[in-house]
Amino acid sequence: MSESPVSPTARPISRDPDATRERLLDAAQTLVLAQGFAGTSVDGIVAAAGLTKGAFFHHFESKHGLARALLTRYAEQDAAHLAQHMAHAERLATDPAQQLLVFVGLFADEMAELSAPAAGCLYASYAAEAGLLDADAQRIVRKALLGWRTRLGAKLDQAAARHGLPDGVPRAGLEDLLLTVFEGAFILSRVLGEPHLVAAQLRHVRHYLALLFDPPLARAAS
Amino acid sequence: MSESPVSPTARPISRDPDATRERLLDAAQTLVLAQGFAGTSVDGIVAAAGLTKGAFFHHFESKHGLARALLTRYAEQDAAHLAQHMAHAERLATDPAQQLLVFVGLFADEMAELSAPAAGCLYASYAAEAGLLDADAQRIVRKALLGWRTRLGAKLDQAAARHGLPDGVPRAGLEDLLLTVFEGAFILSRVLGEPHLVAAQLRHVRHYLALLFDPPLARAAS
Amino acid sequence: MSESPVSPTARPISRDPDATRERLLDAAQTLVLAQGFAGTSVDGIVAAAGLTKGAFFHHFESKHGLARALLTRYAEQDAAHLAQHMAHAERLATDPAQQLLVFVGLFADEMAELSAPAAGCLYASYAAEAGLLDADAQRIVRKALLGWRTRLGAKLDQAAARHGLPDGVPRAGLEDLLLTVFEGAFILSRVLGEPHLVAAQLRHVRHYLALLFDPPLARAAS
Amino acid sequence: MSESPVSPTARPISRDPDATRERLLDAAQTLVLAQGFAGTSVDGIVAAAGLTKGAFFHHFESKHGLARALLTRYAEQDAAHLAQHMAHAERLATDPAQQLLVFVGLFADEMAELSAPAAGCLYASYAAEAGLLDADAQRIVRKALLGWRTRLGAKLDQAAARHGLPDGVPRAGLEDLLLTVFEGAFILSRVLGEPHLVAAQLRHVRHYLALLFDPPLARAAS
């Protein structure tokens, strides 16, 4: 206390707290997708965002708080993305089975346009370090995955009600298949450096659904 | 750490270097699958293995060296696992398409017996922190994934040569589907806490293959 | 800190600057007595006072400034307390020696009513971290202690002039004894959790003074 | 992980862990007595000890662990100090009351030789920041204070059994008076910069005891 510290040369600061927060989240997301959560330092995040640690800990109570905010934002964007494609599919087709095929196709087309492997999925990042994060984070991711299951399950039920499912088709778990393939394909795509791998895998999902609901459909749809 | 230092003449517990190395790898694998690589400390690994850092750095030149050894061992075990199930399938069936279905079924049955979600896959752990690890690690994982592609690709070619594939079936990427679903299903299974999810997803893969090679096959096989 | 930012139009709660300053000092005093000066953060003070740092640095130029203000206010209150009890004693008795005994007795009675150990004394807090604080703080505390010495020394001189002191009685330092016992008893009282310890020790001081000035007095006074 | 950190230039290190630990404790004690616990940084301690933080956290699990070790060592030395003076007094005198006077006198003589104010007492440092430290620390200090009470209480009982106490003498709390005055006098001594203040206050304690047990004794003893 007896030594008086030199007064810091506080420069003028951006006066848009929401934008600052978003910049921090953007920087964090890029780094976490590339290096994982534990592998990403707060210093790295603030450097990428062009800010300081003071700003970081003003906006997030801790690094875990950032993780929760990151997952929350990602889950919201993801749910909106899902809803958007689903709404689009429901405009393009009337039959539930057809809507499903269009829905998957929209994702496949989106992935087909990538020229580099996608950055990855935060849900997978979470899963890879689940033992490190708290129960709140788990809840956020779990709720997001269940959102896919619910939405697709409802559509599958509609389709099955209209078309029936052939005997012996395992209905159970079918609503999880798209997300499963998405997550797995992201991993293969990144490791192998093949940006089109995701689209190719999604097309198999679509083809499978086509075969299930109406074998002749499959040929026409591809 | 030692506020009450233990007796300085503590003798090493084991004098079997290979066993010590394996214990370290086992402890490391458990922790890395749960927390990721960056989230796992050398201190934590040696504590879990009941050893000290001296032992760790005697067996591995660095934490990177451990990562390479871990991935190498995992890839070897995985390749052996694949080869074992494939050999089993080739004994149980003669037709290549049937062999494929049996092969996938063996994995599904294996996964169906789990009473807790699988610990995860080191390939996914790698992918989640790829930006942190070196090129050697990437090579090991890439080679492992290509091993699946090659092995399944060959079998798919045999099956297609025998049965043909219907027009419009996207042959491309079909050899990656099993691994894709495996990786994705591990993620969903862990996040949702549903141990049987993996088996359910693999059964869809099997069903898809059955539909592709011979629609009537599908009904009998399920 | 604000993951869900509150409405930006939050109005200041109070517009009474003196009251705000007192609230800050009150909060600071409580915390400093419990945790020391270095152990008390500005953030903690403003949180306890229900204010923000902006308010703090409006009223105090720095944390050092707060320390000076805190000690100054405490010393003033303490001097007033001393003067009040001395005036009271001088009304209750006419003989200087009797006045001294009453004076100490008033403090003892005050301390006897505590049901929990006293919060402590800022002079002791200062002494415990003297190496951290600046010369101004030292001057404030020193002046406060010398105030006790001067006031009691004068009264002791009056009493000695009237009654004499027996041979061999060490007059030196006698004026410091009350404050010494006060400070020491606060410490023991807090550590041992015995609220009545302070009063018991002060009664010994009073008894000692009684024995010094007139041994027969002692029996009557207790 | 991809950037390999430069190998640290580890210099040869002292291979006497106990001596290292003592050096850390010595440095810490000096600093804590001067600046308090919260005001003393680990960096400051290791700098004063000529070591690094790696060494610090090898020997102490945390800064709180250091505090416990510091208080424990201090309490042990203090108890030994007490026992030594008591044994000395018991050799020099046979009457319990006389032993008490000698005992206090030995401490007073010790304090009289100081040419600068004593560094202070860790018990007082603890009390000044009690709200910051854990229950273990409180137990250590409490036990130390109770040791004084027990030891002096026993001797006072012996003396009272031999000599009796005059009517109206408050026996309660008498065993705490010496420690009380010690603690309080340290504080005054430091703030006022008067090294002999402690001895002067202790002599009053001795005189008080002499008056209590035998008024004529007091004149002879001084």
Next chain:
DNA sequence: ACAAGCGGGACTACCCGTTGTT
């Protein structure tokens, strides 16, 4: 082969103080 003391650096979290705004 393994244990342990220790160096030096990086991490998260928090500090105090300043600025612009209301």
Next chain:
DNA sequence: AACAACGGGTAGTCCCGCTTGT
């Protein structure tokens, strides 16, 4: 007068890996 965003630095903690010793 009081608030919130933010800068820059330091706090305690833990990290990896080197070295010496057994």
